[in-house]
Amino acid sequence: MHATSGRTVRDLRRENRTAVLRRLYFDGPMSRLMLGPATGLSSGSVSNVVAELVAEGLVEEAGSVDSAGGRPQTLLRVSPDSGRMIGVDVGETRVRVELFDLTLTELARTDRALPSTGPRTSRYDVDLVVAHVRDGIAQVLRTAGVTPDRLLGVGVGVPGIVAHTPDDGAVVHGQTIGWDAVPFETVLRRTVDLPDTVPYWIDNGAKTLGQAEMWFGAGRGARSAVTVLFGSGVGACVVTDPLRPGRALEWGHLTVNVRGRRCRCGARGCLEAYAGAEALLARWREAGGAPPAAADEETALTAMLTAAYPAESGTVPDATALSVLEETAEYLGAGFADLINLFQPERILVGGWAGLQLGARFLDTVTRYATEYALRYPASRTSVGLGTLGPEAVTVGAALLPLDDFFARGGRRPETTPSTPAPAWQTALADRVTP
Template sequence: MAGRNGRTVRDLRRANRTAVLQRLYFDGPLSRFELGPATGLSSGSVSNVVADLVADGLVEEAGSVDSDGGRPRTLLRVAPGSGHMIGVDVGETRVRIELFDLTLTELARAERPLAQQRYEVEVIAGHIRDGIAEVLDTAGLAPERLLGAGIGVPGIVEHTADRGAVVHGQTIGWDAVPLEALLRAGSGLPDTVPYLIDNGAKTLGQAEMWFGAGRGARNAVVVLFGSGVGACLVTPEVEHGRAVEWGHLTVRVRGRRCRCGALGCLEAYAGAESLLARWREAGGTPPEGTDEETALTAMLAAAYPSDDGRPDPVALAVLEETAEYLGAGLSDLINLFQPERILIGGWAGLQLGTRFLPAVRRHAMSYALRHPAEKVTVELGRLGPDAVTVGAAILPLADFFARGGRRPEPAPEYPLPAWRRSLRERAPR
């Protein structure tokens, strides 16, 4: 039965379950008494919802606290083992797959290094499928118990009705790749376990906003600085974030050719791949036969020697120029979106962070308009190199919460008659 605003009784029950689950997840353990003002629900509604969630195994007791003159109040928390998610980071040097429980405690992980032909679609899809099978086997978990597999990828992700998530990754040679359909075709996961695919910068932003340096901010930009660069914009209107192709802003007309094919992109100067290439072109000597992470470590050691040795002037000059390009790029974000915080993550951002951040911050403030620049802080993300996989795992977790803590139901094989749909909406859930 639908009310005047079109919401059914089932919708209201689902919203109440979502409200209680989210408050316990982010602020728990809490008592039933505390859940009322935290969710805006009446004490009767809280009791009913909690009873449902306990019966479903999603919520459990977590001790008690004294009350003012009455009986001790029982504390409640989300049960960690009541759901499991997989997070996948399709990165520049490896594919990382991690299995988490409902509280995002890591239970198992697998990594697949990427060779020179690193972005061949079938290779990546195979790494993801094999990695999922490996972490499930390691943890002894049946695939049916998963809430979903979240996957962060480079590029623009288009969600289509007929082919699922389609990836447009121009910098990695992916042209409208139906990644979701490819994974599902050879998957060992049941159809009720969804693949949820999104841009890697967006999953990084999701993680930092939920659990990292972005908590409490209403407007933030989270930057992913790896082989290339990208960003995620989070505002009250786009609370789950929107990926922006920041790395492909033009910073120099007729400049260096970017791996996307255009000239003068920020990524052609500020991404780790181009940074190392510029060091080599200027006469530097990156170690041969190593991956980008190892080469960048060597560059930092050359520019900032830990002993009393002389810094490599070539490496130092390239890094200082890169800091200015990054700062100028951040100033565009400040002027366009006026965020409260800018957070820098990604493996290269974290490697360069402590040495790099003061210069990047100084250049960003000098290039940005004064008023928005005075209101923004620029800092490193707090979740480390696993932030993209954590954020990817949040995709099925957020979907689970939106369903009121219920798993996706198999689609009916034929349309239900109107009388059955009505009964289903009115049935207690």
């Protein structure tokens, strides 16, 4: 037997608060008069919601503008001081932790390097990563003089597939870094010195990058996009609703060459075996190139690009580096074509530290190959470009995870669900039910 369900008055109030907060956040400052048509709410509803939000310190006045033939209109904006978020990027070369106010102004940051040598399982040791996150959170809070009770939450972007379970929260399946069903949220809660009331939001790093670019970067204004993240490896995120989180794709493990190079995931012929920074440098070395000795991946990739595309006129390009990069451009073009054919996005956006370096050099070549490999109609409707938020976009996107939840709750923090007694019939028949 099912009871009829519907939205309650409380649901409607929360939705109205969410509409006003989001509109002020993305398009403000705005006056009460502007908020009506922008949100679709009546003037009375706008006044009531704004009064609540101002009283709670979530919204504040931000000057005024002249109105046609009337009194100046007071402008409103979301108050930067009404909350704090932490964004964490568990990258493959370092762990970055940033503290933001509600308008994403950076208040403090710390970078903690991961080992650049040794077996992959030890370089990405779970205890080491968790220690970096723990110490980084403590440091940014201390640097900014912020107490943990000010936090709306901690967002974390990680490599791999993230499964959300009722018992262990976020569980990370990071095959390329040796993480096999790591109960990352449970370990963080046990290790990091934060109150139990501070929520963790853990998701794939390409997904957090995609949300950041859609909200504030090169994806703004698009109805759909695929954001690709190039670092040591390769990942992607497809977004079909600009205001909602996208879906992470293990695009780097798409097969582009049957029985091809061995990928670090263990399979053969993956795109990541040809296009990730780690694979690019390995292929250059195998072809006779000479990456700088003992250099980290970012420095080595810069050296490869400089050798292939020398800045000084008259300098002969490194033929080996240039050949490897041109082959990589074709592999990437084929991979982009698969994204175009499968998802038909308005835009493909390239991000990540390696993606921004590579894209600045040969994105036009990659786009040309993508057009050749993709179906003509969707390819003609897809533009390819670089992300605009820089290599820190994963951290910004991670901080958006608790912010998005905060807005969805109408600007209210998570509430403890009160316990309710079981129905009378359930108690009466408990002894008769067979386990």
